[in-house]
Amino acid sequence: MNKAESAALETQFTEHGWNCTDDPERADLVLINTCSVRITAENRAWGRIAYHAARKRSRKFFLVVTGCMAERLKESMRKKQPAIDYVLGNFQKQAFGLVLDAAARGERLPSIEESPVFSFAASHLEQGAFRSYVPIMHGCNNFCSYCIVPYVRGREVSRDPEAVYAELDALAERGVREVTFLGQNVNSYRWSDPNRSGSGDLDFPGLLRGAADRVRQTGIRRLRFMTSHPKDLSDETIDVIASDPLFARHVHLCVQHGSDRILKAMNRRYTKAYYLEIIAKLRERIPELSLSTDILIGFPGETEEDVEATLDLMREVRFAYAFMYHFNPREGTPAVTLPGVIPDAVKKERLARVIALQKEITRETMRSLVGTEAEVLVEDRSRRKEGELLARTDRDMMVVLPGETSRIGEFVQVRLESLRGVTFRAQEVF
Numbered sequence: 001m002n003k004a005e006s007a008a009l010e011t012q013f014t015e016h017g018w019n020c021t022d023d024p025e026r027a028d029l030v031l032i033n034t035c036s037v038r039i040t041a042e043n044r045a046w047g048r049i050a051y052h053a054a055r056k057r058s059r060k061f062f063l064v065v066t067g068c069m070a071e072r073l074k075e076s077m078r079k080k081q082p083a084i085d086y087v088l089g090n091f092q093k094q095a096f097g098l099v100l101d102a103a104a105r106g107e108r109l110p111s112i113e114e115s116p117v118f119s120f121a122a123s124h125l126e127q128g129a130f131r132s133y134v135p136i137m138h139g140c141n142n143f144c145s146y147c148i149v150p151y152v153r154g155r156e157v158s159r160d161p162e163a164v165y166a167e168l169d170a171l172a173e174r175g176v177r178e179v180t181f182l183g184q185n186v187n188s189y190r191w192s193d194p195n196r197s198g199s200g201d202l203d204f205p206g207l208l209r210g211a212a213d214r215v216r217q218t219g220i221r222r223l224r225f226m227t228s229h230p231k232d233l234s235d236e237t238i239d240v241i242a243s244d245p246l247f248a249r250h251v252h253l254c255v256q257h258g259s260d261r262i263l264k265a266m267n268r269r270y271t272k273a274y275y276l277e278i279i280a281k282l283r284e285r286i287p288e289l290s291l292s293t294d295i296l297i298g299f300p301g302e303t304e305e306d307v308e309a310t311l312d313l314m315r316e317v318r319f320a321y322a323f324m325y326h327f328n329p330r331e332g333t334p335a336v337t338l339p340g341v342i343p344d345a346v347k348k349e350r351l352a353r354v355i356a357l358q359k360e361i362t363r364e365t366m367r368s369l370v371g372t373e374a375e376v377l378v379e380d381r382s383r384r385k386e387g388e389l390l391a392r393t394d395r396d397m398m399v400v401l402p403g404e405t406s407r408i409g410e411f412v413q414v415r416l417e418s419l420r421g422v423t424f425r426a427q428e429v430f
């Protein structure tokens, strides 16, 4: 999400006549797009802000901080670091163009208004790029007890389907082959338009169907989406994915924990049994599907038994991969005040066990695919070896194959010959 939004901000630079540089020494304006989801991300942002603030003593430029940390801390950021020229919260980003125009005149705007509604920006596309993100909804209504997102992103807002489809048309015209729909919880997408002819409301499976029909005759050959909340993944959505090969054979379905007691304390609003039921449905309808997840370990009150329940769930589902973290309290969320804080050393030891098990499962899952064929989208040249290309299967697994860089952006049928780490080595099948 952050990457897609940074790209959209980059578009604004270009539209307002600015050029982008990675060299801060040449920049007349430095923009830092921040994340608030973990304290480590905020600490890193403070480090970068301090670095640029120090540079401002010897060189004149504008320093702008935006994103979720800007939304969370607002003007208090400037009190802590007066070298910041603007703190643009998530609902002030629409004013970024005005900031750029003023900066081009060497001026600083005295204040920036907040927009009451979130405005979706079109994706920025590099020349020759063949993959793109398309935001379809924003914000979250779920209020998981550990999560800062609903406070910094606001309530759920869905994007007009016509704007989504128009963006797909534009991306197809520019040669894009794969699109990922983005949102904090894409499954709760819902668009109500009284002027819309036909059935009125449009939900997530309806949007997926509409999008698939729209791109079917174009060069876009793969559609993905992330991220999904288990309680909102409907049978109809599963049916749409199962019945249309345009949808990648991969679903990221955050489980967070395997203990019902902890899931309740996290306010996740499902049980382990319910999660496993969805997995069973997905596997029954789409046997070749690969699944990935997020796991949060060390939540307050977590016992050894709860950790075992999580390890059991992982053994049962056998995720292809997982993003695994230990709990860090986020100021302003209910979990901060919960009793039963787990000491850091214990959290780390538990997380290490979770990671070790996942590594084993990932290796076994991938090993079982050696010898099979897959269609891959060639994404880049290998940085390690001349004459090799990096590609991705529709189950979201990385592949290295020999080939010319002219093949980048093409779909290629390969045989997965062997496994090195978590990357397949493959040969093209003719």
Ligand code: SF4
Pocket (backbone or CB within 6 Å): 140, 141, 142, 143, 144, 147, 148, 149, 150, 184, 185, 229
């Ligand atoms: S569903 Fe995801 S984004 Fe929303 S509150 Fe829960 S963890 Fe945060």
